Amino acid sequence: MEAVIRVRGLSKRFGDFTAVDQVDMSIPPHGVYGFLGPNGSGKTTAIRMMCGLLAPTAGEIEVLGMRIPEQTELIRRQVGYMTQKFSMYADLTILQNMEFMARIMGVRRAEQRGRIRELLQRFRLEPFSRRLAGALSGGQKRRLALAAAVIHQPRLLLLDEPTSEVDPNTRREFWDELFLMCESGTTVLVTTHLMDEAERCHHLAIINEGRKVADGSPEALKGQLGAGVFAIDGPQITAIRNHLEGVSQVLATTRIGLSLRVMLMPGVVDGLDWLREHLAGFTAGIEPAGATIEDVFVMATRENGAKGAGGAGR
């Protein structure tokens, strides 16, 4: 099937700073497509260009088969956009905000009430429908913003960090909603800087410093990881970490609870043996570990300053 969003050579410069750099992308329909990248990597800028809110410095964008900027207004009727920063009217109630969005998005008059009620129920907002949007909790605000973004039953939903600043329960519910929407035929593009969220996506593009550094399904990305990942435990992991620091075969080390995750450079053959040999003087249990998206991220971004996943951690 046709790609829902197709982007070629997309770049955005602010002055001499390049926020988005030569991105090519093709987003398939009916799935959750994730944009994973640390803060400041250009996710919001890219999504804004796809909504026609920012003009690209270079490149082409096609959304639902229509071109931006020529057909922006047509596209907007079929796209729902949830901004990273809460942008509903704080001095209007939930209901008033929803009514405003319904009218402005062209929901048929006869259907407005039913549609709003259905959404408020679905997002558990009905009890507060007369509360001012500004007085809502972080999670309620997010749910309101999502409800408003889907009021016109968009074919494509663009969500910019929809789950930052919400508790894990709300986040799980949120994702359940996203999968429901996918099942009913909506394509969802979601940005995140959270690794565990990225694992849930059907398809993933990893963005770093404005550049797309990897894409594919999470499984494929993990499978392609050309590096060994190992878990080390024992009483000496701090000393081990110091010992591994600066060793050329080691790509990254991460403390996780009582254990240490070590990722070796691609090309180190028989990693387990190499590690055992190298750590012979320490008391340590060394096991091969399954790759995670975080490992993929660290791997993909190692060229541009291999400082580990510091900016994109949990």
Place this chain on the structure above:
Amino acid sequence: MSSLLQALIRIGAVCRKEVLHLIHDRLTFGMVVMIPLFQLVLFGYTINTDVRQVPAGLVDQPANSFSRQLALDLEATQVLHFIARCATPQELEGRIRDGELSAGLVIPPDAEERYQLGDRPTAQLVVDGSDTMVAGALRQLANFRFAPGRTLSNRDTPQAISVRLLYNPERRAALFTVPGLLGVILTMTMIMFTSIAIVRERERGNMELLIATPIRNLELMIGKIIPYIGIGLLQVSVILFLGVLLFAIPVAGKLLEIYTVCLIFILANLTLGLMISTLARNQLAAMQMFIFVFLPSMLLSGFMFPFVAMPRVARQLAEVLPLTHFLRIIRGIILRGEPLTGMGADIGYLLGFATLFLAISAFRFSKRLE
């Protein structure tokens, strides 16, 4: 659904949202009533200032050396300046009524005889009393002593000039001030409200949501000003009510004309404010621009100082301001009972102004974040 209907629905949605903002923001809402109240009470009396070179007409019926001398000597006081000659006193009064002249000197055929006998005033100065400041200055000319060919002490010369006030004979300043305040208050509140209308969306972070919707620029602009038209007309009612109650301003029979003109003036100010709002980056900048427009409106439009007595450059500058045109119209209606048909140029200017600025705003507003 037709696209026009959809557009109307979107405009309606913006309107309703603006009204909700207003209702929520009780402070702003209170200002709608409090500003007129305060200003009316504060400006109940105006400051008197020097008036010079008032444009006047001359009816010189004897047309002899005596009458010419009288006109020249009177002009030498610099209080008035004859810019037109009229054949009859009726023509003179007509031109005063139309606002073209502020005063006129009528020298009757028997002027010289009157002067010699000294029983009746030699000539009559007809003055538009609606501008109390101008009228006040011209009334001083009643003390003018005329001594052709002689340089005598003033004591034994008779009174040469009698002054007759055409409108507002009781010289009530409020009659002049209240219509002026109507204009000033509308300028102030209307521009102020709309100058933050767009900036506020930007500052509160709502802009990104709003411009990602299918609303068009013109729809947004129209939707934003409609609620304020209502607010403006409400203010007009408050001011007129207070004006009648406190100062007995005569409005009876002219209400339709007054509201029509006010509506046009409100539109001009709202669109000007809207344009400011598309220019300003934040609310502070919007306020500064508002003051940049408001101060000259106060000072140059003829509200504070008589228009006719201002230097030429100031008058030309003032012609740009909507308030100048509005004051001319509204004083004409309320004080002199001038018909609207005679004020087509001023009304046309206000309508053109509103259209132009609405277009500029819609054009300037960009549905982009940059």
